[in-house]
Amino acid sequence: MLVVDRAGGIVEANDAARTVLPDVTGGDGPYENLPDWLTEAHRHMTGGLGATWAEPPSGAIGGRHFEAHPRPGADGDVAWWLIDATDRHLAEETLRREQERAAILSEVSSTLLSSLNVPRCMEVTARLATRHLADAAVLVAPAQGRRHPVTYAQAHGPAVRVTRAVDPATVPGLAEALQGFPPVPTRWIDPGAIPAWAIPEGFEGPVGSVTVTPLPGHGVPAGALILLRSSTVRAFTESENVFARLFAARAGAALSAARLYTEQAAVTATLMQELLPPALGGVHGVDYAGGYRPAQDSERIGGDFYDVHPGADPSQESLVVLGDVAGKGLDAAVLTGKIRNTLHALLPLAHDHQHVLNLLNAALLTSRHTRFATLVLVSARHRAGRVRLRLTSAGHLPPLIVRADGRVEESGTRGNLVGAMPAVSVRTEETVLAPGETCLLYTDGITEARGGPLGGELYGVERLKRALAECAGMPAEAVVERVQMLAAQWLGQGRHDDMAVIAISAPRPRPLTVTGGDMHRGHSGNPGRSGRPGEPGVPGDPGTPHERHGRSA
Amino acid sequence: MTTLPPEFGLDVITAPDVLTIEVVGDLDYETSDELLATVADHLTPDPAFQRLRLDFRGLTWIDSMGLSTLLMVHRRTSATGIALTLDNRPGFLQRMLDLTGTLDHFTATAEGEGEAADSGTGTGTGTGTGTGTGTG
Numbered sequence: 001m002l003v004v005d006r007a008g009g010i011v012e013a014n015d016a017a018r019t020v021l022p023d024v025t026g027g028d029g030p031y032e033n034l035p036d037w038l039t040e041a042h043r044h045m046t047g048g049l050g051a052t053w054a055e056p057p058s059g060a061i062g063g064r065h066f067e068a069h070p071r072p073g074a075d076g077d078v079a080w081w082l083i084d085a086t087d088r089h090l091a092e093e094t095l096r097r098e099q100e101r102a103a104i105l106s107e108v109s110s111t112l113l114s115s116l117n118v119p120r121c122m123e124v125t126a127r128l129a130t131r132h133l134a135d136a137a138v139l140v141a142p143a144q145g146r147r148h149p150v151t152y153a154q155a156h157g158p159a160v161r162v163t164r165a166v167d168p169a170t171v172p173g174l175a176e177a178l179q180g181f182p183p184v185p186t187r188w189i190d191p192g193a194i195p196a197w198a199i200p201e202g203f204e205g206p207v208g209s210v211t212v213t214p215l216p217g218h219g220v221p222a223g224a225l226i227l228l229r230s231s232t233v234r235a236f237t238e239s240e241n242v243f244a245r246l247f248a249a250r251a252g253a254a255l256s257a258a259r260l261y262t263e264q265a266a267v268t269a270t271l272m273q274e275l276l277p278p279a280l281g282g283v284h285g286v287d288y289a290g291g292y293r294p295a296q297d298s299e300r301i302g303g304d305f306y307d308v309h310p311g312a313d314p315s316q317e318s319l320v321v322l323g324d325v326a327g328k329g330l331d332a333a334v335l336t337g338k339i340r341n342t343l344h345a346l347l348p349l350a351h352d353h354q355h356v357l358n359l360l361n362a363a364l365l366t367s368r369h370t371r372f373a374t375l376v377l378v379s380a381r382h383r384a385g386r387v388r389l390r391l392t393s394a395g396h397l398p399p400l401i402v403r404a405d406g407r408v409e410e411s412g413t414r415g416n417l418v419g420a421m422p423a424v425s426v427r428t429e430e431t432v433l434a435p436g437e438t439c440l441l442y443t444d445g446i447t448e449a450r451g452g453p454l455g456g457e458l459y460g461v462e463r464l465k466r467a468l469a470e471c472a473g474m475p476a477e478a479v480v481e482r483v484q485m486l487a488a489q490w491l492g493q494g495r496h497d498d499m500a501v502i503a504i505s506a507p508r509p510r511p512l513t514v515t516g517g518d519m520h521r522g523h524s525g526n527p528g529r530s531g532r533p534g535e536p537g538v539p540g541d542p543g544t545p546h547e548r549h550g551r552s553a
Numbered sequence: 554m555t556t557l558p559p560e561f562g563l564d565v566i567t568a569p570d571v572l573t574i575e576v577v578g579d580l581d582y583e584t585s586d587e588l589l590a591t592v593a594d595h596l597t598p599d600p601a602f603q604r605l606r607l608d609f610r611g612l613t614w615i616d617s618m619g620l621s622t623l624l625m626v627h628r629r630t631s632a633t634g635i636a637l638t639l640d641n642r643p644g645f646l647q648r649m650l651d652l653t654g655t656l657d658h659f660t661a662t663a664e665g666e667g668e669a670a671d672s673g674t675g676t677g678t679g680t681g682t683g684t685g686t687g688t689g
Binding site: 303324325326327328369370371372374394395396397414415416417420421425 | 624
């Protein structure tokens with residue numbers, strides 16, 4: 001306790017105060033030998049403001065931390081009770097640092113996880129490391145071939161990304177860190193032994209201390225982080241090393257997620273490229289239109305597919321395939337690719353659907369799974385204004401035929417699915433389309449669309465048939481658009497599976513002045529009497545014909 | 554207005570010579586692995602039953618993965634010499650089996666066993682063996 005008068009002179013100091021402030025003699029001048037923070041607090045008190053602090057004034061005295069509690073006395077004297085708050089202060093300091101670190105870690109996670117771009121993640125990691133951990137950071141990613149992507153960052157500088165052939169063995173602990181082994185204690189790393197490549201260009205001063213921390217990924221290491229401090233700054237403490245490891249754990253998880261996502265996206269893109277349905281159009285006097293709406297589950301490749309293989313010349317049949325593979329994702333994509341390729345190779349045998357399907361079945365059978373496909377084969381040929389069809393369903397929804405008068409027939413073809421049973425037996429049915437008549441192939445994504453006015457109700461074959469009855473006389477493309485539109489309306493906001501539709505139509509004779517090519521090539525032109533509802537070139541319809549031949553000849 | 558389908562579940566009932574699995578809920582992409590795993594658990598090299606009864610009384614929906622799983626179950630039971638019956642098939646399952654031409658496949662192999670066991674299966678409508686209408 002010490003008593004200070006209005007002018008700042010020390011009136012009295014007890015033994016304890018003298019121990020704390022050994023310079024106080026009793027004959028000190030105003031504010032002499034008082035710490036600055038206490039001087040200020042005293043002036044505050046005596047200046048008429050009184051003890052108006054939310055927290056008592058506090059500050060350092062001789063390496064310890066004190067709080068000062070004032071008691072106003074007579075004559076404007078103030079008795080200051082000094083309380084040693086060093087331990088509490090330390091605890092608070094630690095707590096504040098921990099909170100700061102938690103905030104940093106949460107910033108690291110949220111910043112990094114908002115980007116699934118690998119290079120950007122590496123840049124951000126290196127930059128955050130220089131802001132919170134060290135003067136410079138070097139992030140070494142696992143080798144791609146013989147070279148490592150290396151990202152350099154320095155405090156207040158930009159991050160630099162290079163890919164170079166570096167030898168991790170030249171930095172103590174780096175090779176181990178890249179394999180995911182625990183970090184090497186800092187004191188074991190000789191700063192002088194750090195090779196030039198591991199020091200960012202323009203790093204000021206010699207390297208004072210170094211840590212090498214692995215970036216743990218999901219199962220495989222995501223890289224390693226080299227942190228550098230210049231010799232003018234103190235070395236890394238154990239607590240800082242622990243924090244660096246926590247930081248690295250967050251960064252590694254984010255990097256790993258970004259890398260996995262990038263790989264997955266690349267695989268999906270590659271497969272999608274292969275599996276995208278072809279653009280259809282008129283071939284050898286028959287009109288084809290197709291529509292495909294993949295399930296919203298966009299990361300997963302669905303199981304629906306279709307193809308049109310034109311005959312070698314107009315006298316030959318073209319083969320139309322529409323099918324649905326059980327399941328989704330990579331397994332379904334692989335099976336879909338297999339089926340499309342196999343059928344392509346079997347085209348020369350397409351005159352015998354049962355034979356083709358049995359060969360396909362044999363090619364698909366495996367002891368590993370019973371993943372199957374259902375599909376419809378249609379061989380189509382234009383002859384004297386009509387289109388002759390041979391239809392075969394292998395366990396698939398039978399095609400629907402829209403007659404010119406609005407009747408809708410269900411084809412009588414039946415057969416087994418392919419890919420899971422020893423043999424396939426099918427019944428092929430033939431039919432003839434008069435001009436303006438259409439045969440529709442579709443997958444169960446349409447009929448099993450759940451929605452409607454009450455929600456959760458199946459669209460169903462009967463509704464589809466009624467809708468088709470109103471499509472009599474429409475061109476193939478219009479029928480596909482109509483069916484897709486109705487299914488979409490039925491669904492509303494509901495989730496849906498893949499939906500694929502193909503329409504095969506016998507074109508109606510049209511005045512020669514309106515040539516097929518003009519009609520379909522230019523989207524600006526009004527198709528005139530084609531009676532198409534909706535706008536041409538609806539987005540998401542890959543089936544916009546780009547070509548037609550032979551019809552008006 | 555949409556009512557949630559009952560949660561997927563499998564009830565396994567063991568009786569002398571017959572193992573019954575009641576499938577409740579949707580048998581689909583997400584749930585069908587569970588059925589296969591349950592069947593695999595009971596298909597020991599020397600199983601204590603000669604017949605596997607899948608009871609679909611509580612089935613609410615089946616998708617292509619569900620059917621694929623039934624085909625796998627059939628493959629497994631045939632390999633072990635166990636008869637498989639698909640009992641109490643709801644309309645949508647019956648239609649799916651008809652459409653995909655799999656009904657005969659499921660019933661054909663079980664025939665020998667099925668006729669002998671027919672008296673024992675009189676648990677209700679549409680017991681799998683013998684009563685199948687075939688594709689038509």
